[in-house]
Amino acid sequence: MQLARDLLDEIVAHSRDDLPNECCGLIGGSNGKMTSVHRARNAAGTWLRYELHPTDQLRIMNRLEADGEDLVGIYHSHTKSEAFPSQTDINLADAWPDPLYLICSLERPDDPVVRAFAIRDGDVEEVDLDVA
Numbered sequence: 001m002q003l004a005r006d007l008l009d010e011i012v013a014h015s016r017d018d019l020p021n022e023c024c025g026l027i028g029g030s031n032g033k034m035t036s037v038h039r040a041r042n043a044a045g046t047w048l049r050y051e052l053h054p055t056d057q058l059r060i061m062n063r064l065e066a067d068g069e070d071l072v073g074i075y076h077s078h079t080k081s082e083a084f085p086s087q088t089d090i091n092l093a094d095a096w097p098d099p100l101y102l103i104c105s106l107e108r109p110d111d112p113v114v115r116a117f118a119i120r121d122g123d124v125e126e127v128d129l130d131v132a
């Protein structure tokens with residue numbers, strides 16, 4: 001999956017802006033390429049988990065459709081743990097198995113790590129991010 005450097009930077013910036021809470025958002029694209037990053041509010045408002053704000057989710061989905069993009073990814077941050085899906089994340093992914101799940105870890109604040117996963121039927125598989 002291809003991801004431009006500036007979009008990766010935007011995910012990291014959002015993760016930092018929403019500290020101490022987890023952040024979340026949606027990623028548009030098509031054909032193996034991520035082309036847009038859209039911030040959403042975390043309706044849960046906590047560092048323990050994320051919950052895409054339903055109004056933001058609807059707004060962004062409409063925007064993607066208007067721009068001819070597909071929903072290819074959902075991102076969120078881990079403020080105190082590694083960039084790997086928690087059991088909560090795996091359970092949440094049941095509802096939306098198609099997009100990739102990107103996690104930005106700020107466990108080491110000066111060394112953010114972003115990784116991508118396919119999560120289907122409770123299975124987690126890491127997907128290489130081709131950052132250019």
Ligand SMILES: [Zn+2]
Nearest residue numbers: 078085086089
């Ligand atoms: Zn998580």
